[in-house]
Amino acid sequence: MSASKDGGRVNLLPGNDGHRGLRKARLLGLTVGSAAIFAVLFYIWGRWGEVFPFLGAVALTLAVSLFLKEWFGFAGREVRKVHLALRDFLFLCSLAFLLFFAAKGVIEILGEAQPLAVPSRVYAYLVPLPAFAMVVRILINAETSILFTVAASVLSAAAVGGNWPELLFLLLSGTAGASRSRRVTDRQRMLWAGVQTAPVCALAAVALEFAFHGGGEGLLPAALFGALNGLLAGPIALAVLPVAEYAFGYASDIRLMELGSTSHPLLSRLMIHAPGTFHHSMVVGTLAEAGAIAIGANPVLCRVAALYHDIGKIGKPQYFSENQAGEENLHDALSPGLSRTVILSHVKEGARLAREHGLGDRVVEIIEQHHGTSLLYYFLDKAKPMIDDRKASEEMFRYPGPRPRTREAAIVMLADAAEATVRSLRNPSAREVGESVARIVNRAYLDGQLDECELTLRDLHVLDGAISRVLATLAHRRVDYPGSGIVRSGEAP
Numbered sequence: 153m154s155a156s157k158d159g160g161r162v163n164l165l166p167g168n169d170g171h172r173g174l175r176k177a178r179l180l181g182l183t184v185g186s187a188a189i190f191a192v193l194f195y196i197w198g199r200w201g202e203v204f205p206f207l208g209a210v211a212l213t214l215a216v217s218l219f220l221k222e223w224f225g226f227a228g229r230e231v232r233k234v235h236l237a238l239r240d241f242l243f244l245c246s247l248a249f250l251l252f253f254a255a256k257g258v259i260e261i262l263g264e265a266q267p268l269a270v271p272s273r274v275y276a277y278l279v280p281l282p283a284f285a286m287v288v289r290i291l292i293n294a295e296t297s298i299l300f301t302v303a304a305s306v307l308s309a310a311a312v313g314g315n316w317p318e319l320l321f322l323l324l325s326g327t328a329g330a331s332r333s334r335r336v337t338d339r340q341r342m343l344w345a346g347v348q349t350a351p352v353c354a355l356a357a358v359a360l361e362f363a364f365h366g367g368g369e370g371l372l373p374a375a376l377f378g379a380l381n382g383l384l385a386g387p388i389a390l391a392v393l394p395v396a397e398y399a400f401g402y403a404s405d406i407r408l409m410e411l412g413s414t415s416h417p418l419l420s421r422l423m424i425h426a427p428g429t430f431h432h433s434m435v436v437g438t439l440a441e442a443g444a445i446a447i448g449a450n451p452v453l454c455r456v457a458a459l460y461h462d463i464g465k466i467g468k469p470q471y472f473s474e475n476q477a478g479e480e481n482l483h484d485a486l487s488p489g490l491s492r493t494v495i496l497s498h499v500k501e502g503a504r505l506a507r508e509h510g511l512g513d514r515v516v517e518i519i520e521q522h523h524g525t526s527l528l529y530y531f532l533d534k535a536k537p538m539i540d541d542r543k544a545s546e547e548m549f550r551y552p553g554p555r556p557r558t559r560e561a562a563i564v565m566l567a568d569a570a571e572a573t574v575r576s577l578r579n580p581s582a583r584e585v586g587e588s589v590a591r592i593v594n595r596a597y598l599d600g601q602l603d604e605c606e607l608t609l610r611d612l613h614v615l616d617g618a619i620s621r622v623l624a625t626l627a628h629r630r631v632d633y634p635g636s637g638i639v640r641s642g643e644a645p
């Protein structure tokens with residue numbers, strides 16, 4: 153799902169950061185620009201067939217937009233795993249419109265030119281819905297790709313003649329494309345998903361052609377066009393993905409895999425300036441990936457977001473215990489309030505750096521949420537003798553949030569806290585590691601940190617086990633490497 157998940161309801165407002173104004177303006181520009189382009193395209197189409205004037209084209213753009221808004225808006229409110237931000241809504245509408253005109257172009261240009269001397273209706277089997285459905289699944293989620301397939305099928309079928317065979321083919325081919333593009337992490341898998349879709353499309357085209365038009369001259373071209381549609385789905389999706397990522401700020405798993413390379417400039421800087429944090433992030437990445445696999449969340453997103461989760465420490469690495477390596481603790485010379493400011497700033501700074509380097513909204517939001525609104529226990533305890541109002545001071549020593557809103561963000565939070573806590577234990581046994589991780593999970597749950605994500609109690613139990621197992625192995629190995637830093641419970645892990 154897009155990182156715009158926000159607790160189960162349609163959120164037509166983008167994120168919650170200082171960039172909101174800029175993003176709003178950008179989205180507004182995109183909306184107006186796209187609407188104008190589509191109105192002009194409708195006008196050209198209308199002129200071509202002498203159907204309607206320019207105002208008619210604007211009205212048709214509005215009507216189609218209303219249909220899409222109602223469809224995605226209703227689904228966004230009522231379908232549990234569909235949470236569409238304005239950005240998602242705009243992206244889906246643009247794709248649906250594009251497909252509409254692609255369908256129109258295919259049927260009118262090829263149908264009239266007749267390059268292959270086949271019945272013109274057969275060209276409808278070339279409408280590239282499988283590719284578009286794959287893109288939606290990869291960038292948003294499976295549930296949204298099903299909704300998109302239905303809406304885009306209705307629109308595109310209308311563009312190619314509005315008959316049952318076209319509608320049924322589009323529904324079937326789009327669903328086939330989307331269902332075969334689960335966890336696409338590289339280009340080969342993308343191409344392979346298209347190859348797997350091809351026989352389904354070919355078979356569907358032949359069956360529908362036979363059912364509605366009888367066995368005749370249309371059968372062979374229907375099979376060929378159906379197969380070609382599936383085979384081209386991978387390359388078309390690969391061409392659309394980078395444009396969608398650039399224009400709408402998405403990060404596909406393919407892009408995340410690229411970001412996971414330690415040669416990325418940000419990770420290289422982290423490795424040089426904050427080696428302790430770099431090592432911590434690598435371990436958290438391994439834990440988060442194992443946790444995600446155990447509960448069926450997105451392991452690529454978890455690993456990559458974990459690699460970057462503490463990137464905001466680059467500017468002041470020496471203030472974080474994992475980089476102190478036994479040297480003096482700079483916080484000894486600071487008031488708890490000042491320490492709090494320095495520690496808290498790594499979240500905001502991390503999100504800023506991630507945006508600056510175009511890591512994509514999913515990674516940025518996990519960075520923002522990886523501490524939720526949890527407490528800085530160490531500094532709260534240090535400040536205790538100086539303060540009277542315990543409740544007010546507790547609020548002061550909390551991270552500003554937001555709390556994790558996706559399963560992946562929650563996994564990174566738990567893996568992060570577990571790694572930091574277990575690192576502070578000397579030569580821990582597997583049982584001690586297990587008890588520490590269970591304490592971390594319980595504390596996060598009781599503190600309400602997991603209230604806004606979709607982790608179930610069963611997920612938490614499985615996660616606890618998966619993180620404990622990996623961490624126990626890593627902690628055991630660490631015995632051979634004395635001299636690791638000591639972390640204080642509650643200090644920014």
Ligand SMILES: [Fe+2]
Pocket residue numbers: 461462498522523644645
């Ligand atoms: Fe952190």
Ligand SMILES: [Fe+2]
Pocket residue numbers: 432436461462568644645
């Ligand atoms: Fe951390």
